[in-house]
Amino acid sequence: MIDNNRAFRAALAADLVAFLEKVYPEINPGGAL
Known part of the structure; x- marks a missing residue:
């Protein structure tokens, strides 16, 4: 379950x-995130 939860949170992120x-392209102009 821990691995599944980790994968779920990664997908959510x-x-x-x-x-x-x-929605906010100006926040991340070059893909800094």
Whole structure:
């Protein structure tokens, strides 16, 4: 379960970064994140 939870949180973080890059592109101008 620990590995599954880690993978789930990693996917969630990736989705969050993608969302922020779409909604606030000025925050991350060169893909710094």
